[in-house]
Amino acid sequence: xxxxxxxxxxxxxxxxxxGVILLRNPVHCALMLVFTMxxxxxxxxxxxxxxxxxxxxxxxxxxxxxxFLFVIMFLGVDRKEAIGAERLRFQRPLAILLGLVxxxxxxxxxxxxxxxxxxxxxxxxxxGAGSNVAKxxxxxxxxxxxxxxxxxxxxxxxxxxAVVMSRRHQPxxxxxxxxxxxELRESHQSALSASDPSLAGRLEAPSE
Amino acid sequence: MIQPLHLLGFLGQASPASSSxxxxxPGGFRVDGxxxxxxxxxxxxxxxxxxPVLVLTIGALVMLALSAVLPKRARPGxxxxxxxxxxxxxxxxxxxxxxxxxxxxxxxxxxxxQIFYDRFSVLFLILxxxxxxxxALSADSYLRREGLDGIEAYILMLMSAIGAMxxxxxxxxxxxxxxxxxxxxxxxxxxxxxxxxxxxGEAGLKYxxxxxxxxxxxxxxxxxxxxxxxxxxxxxxxxxxTGNVIANNGVLLGGMALVIVGLGFKVAAVPxxxxxxxxxxxxxxxxxxxxxxxxxxAGFAGLFRVLTQALGTQQANWRPIIWLMAVLTLGIGSVMAxxxxxxxxxxxxxxxxxxxxxxxxxxxxSATGTSGxxxxxxxxxxxxVGTFAVIGLLQGRGEARSDLGVIRGLGRRQPLLAxxxxxxxxxxxxxxxTSGFLAKFYVIxxxxxxxxxxxxxxxxxxxAIAAFFYLRIALLMYSSDPAxxxxxxxxxxxxxxxxxxxxxxxxxxxxxxxxxxxxxxxxGPVPVPLAVGAVLAVSAAFTIAAGVSSFAIDFAxxxxxLF
Numbered sequence: 001x002x003x004x005x006x007x008x009x010x011x012x013x014x015x016x017x018x019g020v021i022l023l024r025n026p027v028h029c030a031l032m033l034v035f036t037m038x039x040x041x042x043x044x045x046x047x048x049x050x051x052x053x054x055x056x057x058x059x060x061x062x063x064x065x066x067x068f069l070f071v072i073m074f075l076g077v078d079r080k081e082a083i084g085a086e087r088l089r090f091q092r093p094l095a096i097l098l099g100l101v102x103x104x105x106x107x108x109x110x111x112x113x114x115x116x117x118x119x120x121x122x123x124x125x126x127x128g129a130g131s132n133v134a135k136x137x138x139x140x141x142x143x144x145x146x147x148x149x150x151x152x153x154x155x156x157x158x159x160x161x162a163v164v165m166s167r168r169h170q171p172x173x174x175x176x177x178x179x180x181x182x183e184l185r186e187s188h189q190s191a192l193s194a195s196d197p198s199l200a201g202r203l204e205a206p207s208e
Numbered sequence: 209m210i211q212p213l214h215l216l217g218f219l220g221q222a223s224p225a226s227s228s229x230x231x232x233x234p235g236g237f238r239v240d241g242x243x244x245x246x247x248x249x250x251x252x253x254x255x256x257x258x259x260p261v262l263v264l265t266i267g268a269l270v271m272l273a274l275s276a277v278l279p280k281r282a283r284p285g286x287x288x289x290x291x292x293x294x295x296x297x298x299x300x301x302x303x304x305x306x307x308x309x310x311x312x313x314x315x316x317x318x319x320x321x322q323i324f325y326d327r328f329s330v331l332f333l334i335l336x337x338x339x340x341x342x343x344a345l346s347a348d349s350y351l352r353r354e355g356l357d358g359i360e361a362y363i364l365m366l367m368s369a370i371g372a373m374x375x376x377x378x379x380x381x382x383x384x385x386x387x388x389x390x391x392x393x394x395x396x397x398x399x400x401x402x403x404x405x406x407x408x409g410e411a412g413l414k415y416x417x418x419x420x421x422x423x424x425x426x427x428x429x430x431x432x433x434x435x436x437x438x439x440x441x442x443x444x445x446x447x448x449x450t451g452n453v454i455a456n457n458g459v460l461l462g463g464m465a466l467v468i469v470g471l472g473f474k475v476a477a478v479p480x481x482x483x484x485x486x487x488x489x490x491x492x493x494x495x496x497x498x499x500x501x502x503x504x505x506a507g508f509a510g511l512f513r514v515l516t517q518a519l520g521t522q523q524a525n526w527r528p529i530i531w532l533m534a535v536l537t538l539g540i541g542s543v544m545a546x547x548x549x550x551x552x553x554x555x556x557x558x559x560x561x562x563x564x565x566x567x568x569x570x571x572x573x574s575a576t577g578t579s580g581x582x583x584x585x586x587x588x589x590x591x592x593v594g595t596f597a598v599i600g601l602l603q604g605r606g607e608a609r610s611d612l613g614v615i616r617g618l619g620r621r622q623p624l625l626a627x628x629x630x631x632x633x634x635x636x637x638x639x640x641x642t643s644g645f646l647a648k649f650y651v652i653x654x655x656x657x658x659x660x661x662x663x664x665x666x667x668x669x670x671x672a673i674a675a676f677f678y679l680r681i682a683l684l685m686y687s688s689d690p691a692x693x694x695x696x697x698x699x700x701x702x703x704x705x706x707x708x709x710x711x712x713x714x715x716x717x718x719x720x721x722x723x724x725x726x727x728x729x730x731x732g733p734v735p736v737p738l739a740v741g742a743v744l745a746v747s748a749a750f751t752i753a754a755g756v757s758s759f760a761i762d763f764a765x766x767x768x769x770l771f
Contacts, residue, residue: 143320145253146323147386150386153371164397
């Protein structure tokens with residue numbers, strides 16, 4: 001049974017992944033990505049990782065790919081991208097080579113398991129009763145309570161920072177554009193040395 | 209059945225262990241593992257351990273709420289005053305914690321093992337609270353001069369202080385990373401706060417990109433350490449490494465190296481310092497002082513926690529790395545500072561070289577070295593915030609100029625301001641009867657005690673090199689002012705000014721549609737606002753007092769609870 005679910009999931013993942021890179025229409029590509037996510041969801045369920053499976057659907061399929069779709073819609077679906085003309089001609093063979101190297105590395109590492117010498121308790125089934133979603137939730141609200149609460153600080157910063165960075169400034173009299181700042185800078189470079197030759201001479205000496 | 213978080217843990221009263229599963233140590237300081245009893249959400253929260261963080265968080269949120277209900281143009285000076293008040297409450301809380309802890313021995317992890325409640329962290333809480341007060345007071349007049357006054361800067365300042373405090377208290381790598389991000393993201397925005405100055409936007413962008421990169425490296429290191437030891441809590445990592453000998457420690461060493469890189473970036477240690485000159489030069493000047501004080505202190509607190517508490521058994525592996533970083537930081541910081549023509553850029557390299565001395569204290573991995581480093585960090589905030597406050601006063605509107613010429617003749621124009629600046633310069637140079645001398649003395653003494661004679665010699669040589677450029681600024685202040693009417697010429701050097709910059713490439717296409725008022729400072733004396741004057745007076749007084757009496761080093765010694 002496990003094997004059957006695994007094979008179905010793997011087939012979905014591969015089909016979806018191939019669809020993402022082979023289909024012409026970007027909207028179809030994004031939808032194929034959702035298909036891949038569902039395949040991964042199946043595999044997580046199969047492994048008993050319920051929480052990861054739920055997050056996979058809610059965050060990736062539900063939010064990230066929808067964002068992709070929004071971006072594609074905003075930019076225009078019918079735009080033709082010239083994928084054939086690459087600036088770096090060697091990058092395609094290089095990508096294949098590096099991908100193979102990474103694959104060999106992973107396979108080799110999975111054989112040589114003593115390289116990572118962690119605490120043995122970290123592998124194996126969860127201890128005690130209860131699903132892993134409940135355990136994760138408990139751990140979040142007990143052991144990791146403070147980090148969980150303090151992520152709120154990050155959200156406050158995000159709000160304040162967005163206000164700071166996006167607010168339009170009303171230019172008032174006497175203010176300078178960046179181009180004018182640059183011009184002023186250049187014109188006064190010479191004036192500075194001229195007005196204070198002793199300073200200019202002394203300051204430039206060590207840098208020569 | 210889900211029970212609400214009960215408040216019995218308030219102020220450390222022992223809370224009853226839940227019906228099953230949880231093991232709660234006496235005193236309610238820690239929960240072992242997590243509660244396996246379904247529905248149990250018991251955790252004793254020792255609120256006394258997070259008083260300053262709570263004060264700052266509540267203060268920031270209350271200020272945000274106030275800003276929404278008050279009229280748009282609130283009284284000028286309201287927000288900095290409130291920020292300083294919040295900082296003062298946080299300082300009072302930290303001082304109370306200091307006496308509450310007494311001379312308790314080893315660090316106690318609390319709130320689920322995520323933070324430590326010990327005198328080591330309380331020293332940093334005091335330090336960061338003082339930096340918030342000083343930062344708010346010295347930023348007020350600057351922001352008003354630049355037309356940037358508003359509540360956002362102060363909220364960001366408070367939030368970054370929260371992150372720094374969490375880093376200093378962190379008891380696990382997760383908490384350390386979260387603190388690092390809270391502090392850094394607020395600081396990125398503060399660096400770019402002067403939106404109309406192209407340099408400020410550039411500084412923010414560079415700091416953000418490189419900082420995110422270093423955070424990613426740090427996180428990768430955290431993952432590797434977790435993989436190698438099976439825990440993210442410093443105490444548990446330490447226990448695991450004490451009880452087990454790892455035969456193949458490649459993963460552990462890789463994680464350690466990446467964590468050192470991530471934190472080394474925050475403290476601006478060579479070779480992770482490339483962002484420093486550009487960011488220090490481009491950021492609004494009072495924020496530069498705040499950033500230099502807080503980010504460095506928090507970064508070093510994190511380094512001390514990880515290296516001595518979690519990886520204390522791996523000293524043989526990390527001490528040589530820190531040794532090399534200390535030598536490079538001391539040498540490159542001091543030498544590069546000499547070649548700078550811009551005052552802020554010179555102070556950036558100077559702060560790099562100052563980080564080198566703290567690294568000397570860290571690599572000693574001893575009680576002497578740690579107390580020396582703590583003394584260094586504690587006294588340094590007074591010096592660096594004061595220095596940048598003086599520079600901010602002199603620059604003129606729009607940060608019109610910050611080259612060395614701006615300080616020329618200051619001794620004649622404003623003897624008092626020049627005198628205060630002289631104290632800061634002498635302290636950074638390490639002249640006796642200032643805190644800087646004792647700070648350098650203690651860390652070098654620690655190196656000698658561990659038999660690191662070469663490191664001691666290199667540190668002293670670097671101090672001699674650095675003394676050259678500090679004294680050059682001092683001489684320039686007291687040299688004659690070229691008699692010439694009218695304002696000083698404007699000189700806003702581009703980021704790549706000078707020959708020996710060796711920094712990052714300037715970002716050419718950063719074309720913000722913004723405008724800036726540039727108004728060069730006049731030849732006459734600049735007005736010193738009351739708040740900045742108070743900051744300068746307190747800083748200078750402390751710098752001298754810590755240099756002639758022993759109260760500060762006693763404080764640092766009592767805070768050395770790591771050994």
